[in-house]
Amino acid sequence: MWTRFCVAAGLPELEGSRGALVAFVAWMLREGQQNRTGYAPSSAGTHLAAVVVGLRERGAAVSGDDQAAARKALAGLEVRLLQAGERRGRSQAVGADIDGLYAIARSCPDTLACDRDKALVLTGFHYASRAQDPVMLEGGLGPWGR
Numbered sequence: 803m804w805t806r807f808c809v810a811a812g813l814p815e816l817e818g819s820r821g822a823l824v825a826f827v828a829w830m831l832r833e834g835q836q837n838r839t840g841y842a843p844s845s846a847g848t849h850l851a852a853v854v855v856g857l858r859e860r861g862a863a864v865s866g867d868d869q870a871a872a873r874k875a876l877a878g879l880e881v882r883l884l885q886a887g888e889r890r891g892r893s894q895a896v897g898a899d900i901d902g903l904y905a906i907a908r909s910c911p912d913t914l915a916c917d918r919d920k921a922l923v924l925t926g927f928h929y930a931s932r933a934q935d936p937v938m939l940e941g942g943l944g945p946w947g948r
Contacts, residue, residue: 803834804853818857818864823872826853831879842890843880847873903927 807829808815813822830846833839841849850872857864883890906923910916 803830803849804856807834816857816860816862818854818862818868820865820868820871823850823854823864823868824875826850827872827876828879831876831883840890843876843883846876850876 804826805815807813807826808817810829811822811825827846827850830849831840831843834841834846834849850869854864854869903924907920910920
């Protein structure tokens with residue numbers, strides 16, 4: 803995501819300045835997703851933290867003050883979204899579809915891989931996890947990478 807932003811903004815990938823981080827959070831809320839729609843502010847905050855860590859790991863100087871300025875800008879933009887009546891990332895919970903869970907469990911053949919998948923689906927349902935949460939069980943990013 804940081805790479806897409808840097809290309810769109812014409813910035814070098816190791817640019818970790820206050821201005822770049824503030825522009826990044828604004829870009830995420832405006833068009834940061836792959837489908838060119840904006841992220842929810844909470845997701846943008848998570849991505850900001852990941853970008854800061856990634857920049858520091860690559861040797862870029864990112865100060866705590868610069869990160870704080872980006873978070874402050876994000877909070878201000880979130881207020882603007884709420885004032886405009888736009889609520890992102892706050893969907894209503896889907897009702898429990900027990901029949902659907904049984905159908906998923908019955909559709910899997912009797913293999914070790916399917917036993918694992920059933921366990922992930924049922925555990926994920928029990929803990930109300932998001933679709934990407936089981937991927938994180940793979941030790942970080944899962945088999946799909948970044």
